[in-house]
Amino acid sequence: MMISAKLHDGSIIPIEIKGSGPNLLLPVNPHPIEGDQAEKMRKWGADPALGRNLIDGLSDKYRVIAFDYEGHVQAFPKAETLTPHNIATDFLTIADTTNAEQFVYYGYSWLALCGLQLAIRTSRLSALIMGGFPPIDGPYQEMLKVTNATYQMSVEAKPSSKKQQTTSEEIDWSTVEVTLSTEQTKQFVTLYQSLQDFHDREVQSRISIPRLCFAGTADKIEYGERWGGVEVDIVGPLMRNQGELEALGWAVHVLDGLDHTQAMQANHVLSVICPWLDTLFSK
DSSP, rough: EEEEEETTSSSSEEEEEESSSSSEEEESSOOOOOHHHHHHHHEEEEEEEHHHHHHHHHHHTTTEEOOOOHHHHHHOOTTTTHHHHHHHHHHHHHHHTOOOOOOOEETTTTTHHHHHHHOOOOOOOEEEESSOOOOHHHHHHHHHHHHHHHHHHHHHHOGGGGOOOOOOGGGOOOOOOOOOOOHHHHHHHHHTTTTTOOOOEEEEEEEOEEEEEEEEEEOEEOGGGTTSSSSEEEEEHHHTTHHHHHHHTEEEETTTTTHHHHHHHHHHHHHHHHHHHHHHHHO
């Protein structure tokens, strides 16, 4: 079933609903990517059918509400308005449109941190799953440096170099040239700038729902000077704070040997979240 919703900036996002059972909001592309773009994704170790595989793997027991939020913000950049408040508003609008009064949310990478922002802004979440971004000691300052550098390079790039739209999950930031537009890169500066005064440890007491986080043990990237000269460490905070997270109520999983792109693949994700969800909803 396909419907659509109007987001905070007036743009329209398509939504696919599949399955029945507890509602699960899933910000993924339900349509496999094909052609040259698919080949480039495979080159970087990404799965062109990631969203489809996640939907198919979850819709046998859950009412999956899938929407390609990352693809949408790249097609309709929100240079000044991609803030945690507006993102949470968008997600709640999607939930309203699909009659999901209560719902589970799963997001990976920056969409995982958006889930944390959603959790502290609504009582409608029944569970939260964060992949590829730590709930405590998240790299907000480091990502602001990386996204600022990306934005500056997009400003300096020649117009002819901005032909290809590429999502953040497809980029090896340390080696490739920027092909994103200034509007596309600026929106992520806006997002991380708005999170500089956010203290993720302090908000944990406001989250009482079941929650799960995971990352690969190799999820750490060293960026060169042109990218801000920082290390973005995802798994480090997860492992260092595992005891604290579990005491707070988080289920914590680390996936041996996997980097950021590998740990987001459907087979790994489903192996972690399906048993947890099944246990949660069998109680």
